Amino acid sequence: MAKTTGKYSRLHKLVQYLQPHWQSVFLGILALFIVNGLGTYLPLLIRNAIDDLEIAFSFGPILRNILVIAGLASIMWCFRMASRILLFGTGRQVEFDLKQRMFEHLLSLEPSYFAENTAGDLINRATSDVDNIRRLVGFAVLSLANTLFAYALRLPVMLAIDPVLSLTAIAVYPLIMLLVQFFSHRLRSEQLAVQQALSNMSELVQEDMSGISLIKIYAQETNEQSEFQHLNQALLTANLKLAKTRNILFPVLGGMASISLLVLLAFGSRAIPSGGISVGDFVALLLYVEQLIFPTALLGFTITAYQRGEVSIDRIETILGVEPHIQNTDQSQRLDQEHVQGKLTAENLTFTYPGAAAPSLKQVSFQIQPGETVAIVGPVGSGKSTLANALPRLLDISAGQLFVDGHDVTQVHLRDLRNAIAYVPQDSFLFSTSLKNNIRYGNPLSDASEVEYVAKQAQIHDEVLNFPQRYKTIVGERGITLSGGQRQRTALSRALLVDAPILILDDALSSVDNQTATEILNNLSSGTQRKTVVFISHQLSAAAIADQILVMDQGEIVQIGTHNHLVQEPGLYQTLWNKQKLEEQLQ
Numbered sequence: 229m230a231k232t233t234g235k236y237s238r239l240h241k242l243v244q245y246l247q248p249h250w251q252s253v254f255l256g257i258l259a260l261f262i263v264n265g266l267g268t269y270l271p272l273l274i275r276n277a278i279d280d281l282e283i284a285f286s287f288g289p290i291l292r293n294i295l296v297i298a299g300l301a302s303i304m305w306c307f308r309m310a311s312r313i314l315l316f317g318t319g320r321q322v323e324f325d326l327k328q329r330m331f332e333h334l335l336s337l338e339p340s341y342f343a344e345n346t347a348g349d350l351i352n353r354a355t356s357d358v359d360n361i362r363r364l365v366g367f368a369v370l371s372l373a374n375t376l377f378a379y380a381l382r383l384p385v386m387l388a389i390d391p392v393l394s395l396t397a398i399a400v401y402p403l404i405m406l407l408v409q410f411f412s413h414r415l416r417s418e419q420l421a422v423q424q425a426l427s428n429m430s431e432l433v434q435e436d437m438s439g440i441s442l443i444k445i446y447a448q449e450t451n452e453q454s455e456f457q458h459l460n461q462a463l464l465t466a467n468l469k470l471a472k473t474r475n476i477l478f479p480v481l482g483g484m485a486s487i488s489l490l491v492l493l494a495f496g497s498r499a500i501p502s503g504g505i506s507v508g509d510f511v512a513l514l515l516y517v518e519q520l521i522f523p524t525a526l527l528g529f530t531i532t533a534y535q536r537g538e539v540s541i542d543r544i545e546t547i548l549g550v551e552p553h554i555q556n557t558d559q560s561q562r563l564d565q566e567h568v569q570g571k572l573t574a575e576n577l578t579f580t581y582p583g584a585a586a587p588s589l590k591q592v593s594f595q596i597q598p599g600e601t602v603a604i605v606g607p608v609g610s611g612k613s614t615l616a617n618a619l620p621r622l623l624d625i626s627a628g629q630l631f632v633d634g635h636d637v638t639q640v641h642l643r644d645l646r647n648a649i650a651y652v653p654q655d656s657f658l659f660s661t662s663l664k665n666n667i668r669y670g671n672p673l674s675d676a677s678e679v680e681y682v683a684k685q686a687q688i689h690d691e692v693l694n695f696p697q698r699y700k701t702i703v704g705e706r707g708i709t710l711s712g713g714q715r716q717r718t719a720l721s722r723a724l725l726v727d728a729p730i731l732i733l734d735d736a737l738s739s740v741d742n743q744t745a746t747e748i749l750n751n752l753s754s755g756t757q758r759k760t761v762v763f764i765s766h767q768l769s770a771a772a773i774a775d776q777i778l779v780m781d782q783g784e785i786v787q788i789g790t791h792n793h794l795v796q797e798p799g800l801y802q803t804l805w806n807k808q809k810l811e812e813q814l815q
């Protein structure tokens with residue numbers, strides 16, 4: 229796991245994020261420089277105009293000065309807008325790039341990563357952490373550059389006018405910055421508290437809506453109501469606290485800004501009569517002091533935004549730094565899918581889950597010929613799914629143990645390997661889209677006849693005809709709820725449509741009745757272009773039609789043979805078969 233803890237490496241990352249957009253950043257900062265240059269020049273113009281007035285009043289020069297000042301102020305306004313558009317736009321671009329990189333990176337990681345990291349945490353990083361970085365590169369870059377130019381250009385002019393008066397007037401500014409920083413930390417933690425309270429409440433609503441039947445069956449409406457009230461109250465309290473802090477901060481800031489103006493007024497009004505400074509100088513100083521308030525206060529917020537952004541950079545880079553364990557190497561061979569026969573071989577395949585004490589697969593060896601239908605049976609936890617996951621390399625298995633058509637799977641290009649294997653897990657995921665789109669997920673350009681053909685093979689077609697909009701019916705969270713068996717057969721249709729030479733069904737027909745499961749399996753193993761089918765199941769009567777059956781127990785293959793052979797042989801298969809027959813009779 230990559231760690232980016234150093235300040236230097238974070239800054240380096242920041243520069244990397246900004247690099248593709250350097251033109252916008254450069255132009256944005258240049259615009260800010262122009263804004264501050266004009267902002268420094270304008271008070272000097274006003275000063276000259278006022279001092280000219282002291283000598284003689286003439287309408288022409290006043291009008292000319294007003295027009296020049298108004299013109300320059302408008303130009304300044306345009307450059308300020310441009311700087312904001314360019315720098316905030318860069319923030320948005322960086323946000324876009326990071327979200328895209330994160331999503332692409334997450335897709336490259338193996339399923340075990342998602343078992344260790346919750347979806348909630350990953351979503352949080354992809355949203356609030358990326359948002360913090362957006363603020364850092366947009367707001368913080370703008371504010372830092374703006375403050376830097378504001379002071380670098382104005383302070384020398386102010387000091388040239390009257391160093392003592394200038395420094396006395398801005399003496400409270402460091403205090404403003406510290407105050408803002410203190411408040412922005414407080415604001416931040418209070419904002420987090422509001423977010424937390426909000427997410428607690430949404431979680432409750434989401435759970436209650438999903439489990440509404442359970443609430444009714446157990447008559448728990450009153451309890452749920454009071455739980456909601458409790459969370460709602462917590463949200464109200466957090467919101468009020470946040471509002472209070474905001475309502476204190478801004479008037480306090482305004483007050484402190486007035487202090488510096490008052491100081492200037494008090495000392496300046498004494499310096500004018502004594503001839504220390506001219507009225508024009510005094511007005512220019514007033515304008516400068518006023519112009520510096522906003523960048524100073526903003527710097528306080530910027531420091532907090534920067535600190536927050538640093539933490540977020542670490543959190544995002546931790547994810548981006550995770551190397552997928554299972555990936556192609558320079559030596560990975562390409563497989564021509566057209567010519568894959570579908571022969572599967574295991575030679576002493578042994579696999580231990582990371583952190584597990586004992587292996588889940590122990591010295592497993594078998595040969596499955598192209599076009600064979602092979603059933604894998606065995607008690608719960610015997611290693612069947614582990615074996616199924618090892619074939620398409622969803623698990624990080626060692627080299628030299630598992631082969632497709634004689635090619636070591638760890639040496640085959642991952643995409644080619646996975647294109648050669650269609651895999652249906654027990655718990656298939658359906659997207660919230662039409663049934664048709666779910667079925668043609670692996671092959672989005674398939675036409676209606678191809679979709680219907682596979683749906684017939686998976687024995688779901690007749691039921692689809694009874695759905696309100698047939699193949700256009702929306703399923704998943706936002707659509708109709710399919711029964712377990714319908715979901716499984718939809719997932720099977722999806723796998724059949726990609727027409728891979730090897731099909732793995734991992735308990736994928738467990739919710740389908742035995743007779744239908746047997747018919748489906750018969751369909752699959754009787755075509756002219758037979759696939760290699762690996763059928764993992766507890767349904768022994770369906771498994772019985774397989775060409776060979778591998779019986780697993782505690783990670784080992786303990787028996788191999790046809791049903792007729794195994795049912796005669798004293799052993800685990802016979803025990804399981806007799807038990808299942810007895811259960812069927814009792815039902």
Ligand SMILES: Nc1ncnc2c1ncn2[C@@H]1O[C@H](COP(=O)(O)OP(=O)(O)OP(=O)(O)O)[C@@H](O)[C@H]1O
Nearest residue numbers: 581582584588606607608609610611612613614615
């Ligand atoms: N991610 C994991 N980490 C650690 N151990 C695991 C993991 N997944 C499975 N196991 C363990 O590996 C062993 C084999 O599990 P597997 O899921 O392959 O069994 P199975 O035969 O498919 O069971 P079932 O019939 O219930 O689906 C079990 O002891 C299980 O607890």
